[in-house]
Amino acid sequence: xxxxxxxxxxxxxxxxxxxxxxxLLGMALFTSVALTNIAVLGLVLSAxxxxxxxxxxxxxxxxxxxxxxxxxLALCVWDVFTNLLAGFDLTESFKALLHDMRxxxxxAVLWAVxxxxxxxxxxxxxxxxxxxxxxxFNLLFTSLGxxxxxxxxxxxxMHMSHMxxxxxxxxxxxxxxxxxxxxxxxxxxxxxxxxxxxxxxSLFLASERRTGWLLFAAGLGVWLLLNAKRLLxxxxxxxxxxxxxxxxxxxxxxxxxxxxxxxxxxEFGQYVHMTPQERSAAVLGSxxxxxxxxxxxxxxxKQSNWWVGVGSIGFPQAYQxxxxxxxxxxxxxxxxxxxxxxxxxxxxxATKGVVGLMLYLAIFAQACRVAWKKTDDVQRIGLVMFVFxxxxxxxxxxxxxxxxxxxxxMLILLIFLAPKSLDLxxxx
Numbered sequence: 555x556x557x558x559x560x561x562x563x564x565x566x567x568x569x570x571x572x573x574x575x576x577x578l579l580g581m582a583l584f585t586s587v588a589l590t591n592i593a594v595l596g597l598v599l600s601a602x603x604x605x606x607x608x609x610x611x612x613x614x615x616x617x618x619x620x621x622x623x624x625x626x627l628a629l630c631v632w633d634v635f636t637n638l639l640a641g642f643d644l645t646e647s648f649k650a651l652l653h654d655m656r657x658x659x660x661x662a663v664l665w666a667v668x669x670x671x672x673x674x675x676x677x678x679x680x681x682x683x684x685x686x687x688x689x690x691f692n693l694l695f696t697s698l699g700x701x702x703x704x705x706x707x708x709x710x711x712m713h714m715s716h717m718x719x720x721x722x723x724x725x726x727x728x729x730x731x732x733x734x735x736x737x738x739x740x741x742x743x744x745x746x747x748x749x750x751x752x753x754x755x756s757l758f759l760a761s762e763r764r765t766g767w768l769l770f771a772a773g774l775g776v777w778l779l780l781n782a783k784r785l786l787x788x789x790x791x792x793x794x795x796x797x798x799x800x801x802x803x804x805x806x807x808x809x810x811x812x813x814x815x816x817x818x819x820x821e822f823g824q825y826v827h828m829t830p831q832e833r834s835a836a837v838l839g840s841x842x843x844x845x846x847x848x849x850x851x852x853x854x855x856k857q858s859n860w861w862v863g864v865g866s867i868g869f870p871q872a873y874q875x876x877x878x879x880x881x882x883x884x885x886x887x888x889x890x891x892x893x894x895x896x897x898x899x900x901x902x903x904a905t906k907g908v909v910g911l912m913l914y915l916a917i918f919a920q921a922c923r924v925a926w927k928k929t930d931d932v933q934r935i936g937l938v939m940f941v942f943x944x945x946x947x948x949x950x951x952x953x954x955x956x957x958x959x960x961x962x963x964m965l966i967l968l969i970f971l972a973p974k975s976l977d978l979x980x981x982x
Contacts, residue, residue: 568603571596572667573676580680583962584688584720585708590961597664604666613669618927619971622920623662629906629913630659633866636906640865650866657960658917661967668972675976678969685720685728686749689756696760703760721756721763722951723943724962726770729753730777731936731978737784738931739979765950769943776942780935844896844950850877851895855904863907872904898948918945921971930975937970 575596582589615623633655637647651659668674688708695707729750736746757766778785825842853876858864864872873895895901902911918941925937944953944963953959970976 566603566607568600568607569670569673572600572604572670572673575600576673576677577680579961579965580677580682581684583681583958583965584684584724587958590958594660594961597667598660601663601667604664604669608666608669615665616924618920618924619665622917622924622971623665625913625917625920626658626662629910629917630655632906632910632913636862636910637865637867639862640868642865642867646867647865654866657964660964664964664968665972668968669974671973671975671977674969674973675978677965678976678978681724681965681969682728682731685724686752688720689725689760690752693752693756693760703762721761721766723769723940723947725753725757726766726773727936727940727943727966729757729770730773730939731932733777734781734932734935734939735979737781765947769946772946773939773943777935777939780938847895848897848900850880850882851897851900851904853877853879855900858904859907861907861909863903863905863910866905869901869905894952896951898952901952921967924971928975930977932978933970933973933976937966940966940970 575593578589579593579597582593630651633651634644634647637650638644642650668677692701692707695701696703701707732746732750732753736743736750757770821841822845825845850873854864854869854872857876857879858872895904898914899911902914906914922938922941925934925941928934928937944966947953951959953963
């Protein structure tokens with residue numbers, strides 16, 4: 555893609571408006587649904603002007619990026635088709651598309667806005683600053699006993715309920731991007747070390763989100779593989795060993811990590827040994843209830859058309875019928891989330907069939923292909939790590955149909971894929 559990046563002073567009004575909106579989006583993403591929606595609306599309104607400038611300056615979209623955007627649009631079209639095939643009218647189908655798939659569809663709509671590297675770069679730093687600030691405050695308030703461990707200060711005291719999602723792929727993904735920056739430019743080590751320590755301490759000492767811990771452990775292995783040629787030579791291997799040892803010490807001294815992981819193992823064992831009747835009547839924990847969600851979703855899949863699914867509109871009814879087939883009584887139905895099985899793969903398979911699931915997986919595979927051809931190491935490795943963390947996390951959560959996580963995924967894909975070079979640091 556050929557770019558003609560402009561400085562902020564030279565930028566047209568729609569770029570300046572986009573800069574303001576991405577700053578708002580980065581700050582509101584984990585705290586306010588209303589402000590997040592306002593920021594996205596502002597970006598969408600600026601998109602037509604960005605596309606006009608894109609073509610007016612003779613910029614082009616590279617073939618790999620075109621395929622990525624084509625897959626996104628194909629999944630949106632397929633979503634409408636599956637609902638029409640399930641017997642719902644066009645109006646209902648488009649409403650479902652706007653509810654469930656708009657965050658993914660906005661990637662195509664906003665592409666020309668984020669082609670400008672300045673917009674993408676400001677969006678990243680706004681998001682990173684927001685995560686670091688919230689994680690630091692949560693660590694501080696938890697350490698002082700101002701909030702109970704795992705409650706999050708934004709929930710109990712500020713009535714903003716979405717900060718806990720940050721401890722999944724958002725905080726962990728930012729950790730790997732910062733480490734990649736240090737690896738590319740060791741001269742900035744202290745500027746990377748301080749936020750890294752704060753983020754990791756907040757993750758392991760001020761959070762009860764097991765997802766974040768598992769993502770960090772799995773992501774560390776992937777990051778090491780991606781950087782094996784650099785890390786296995788010279789001083790880096792000793793610095794790496796020291797860093798890993800430091801993390802191990804923090805984890806070893808964290809009572810909350812031990813307690814929460816033991817609880818997960820206990821819930822898993824209890825669920826496996828229950829009969830279907832016992833499971834339907836029991837009060838399940840966060841681990842076992844996700845296993846029950848997955849079991850119910852799989853039952854709904856077996857009763858549907860494997861190729862096209864039941865459509866997103868018809869999923870709650872199919873899910874409820876599957877629960878009834880498993881012996882779940884009406885009295886316990888209130889414990890079920892009928893619109894979200896907390897597993898994106900099963901949700902895609904149930905609502906859009908094998909074709910929809912393949913399209914969904916192809917989008918993220920193509921995103922990694924686009925990223926891998928970038929010359930900016932931080933941009934390339936960062937996107938691959940975020941995609942891995944996302945694909946791992948959706949085994950226990952449904953991200954695209956939850957607006958906070960969906961907007962976060964949209965923002966990351968645009969930041970790391972749209973500009974030719976994100977250039978977060980000056981590489982030597």
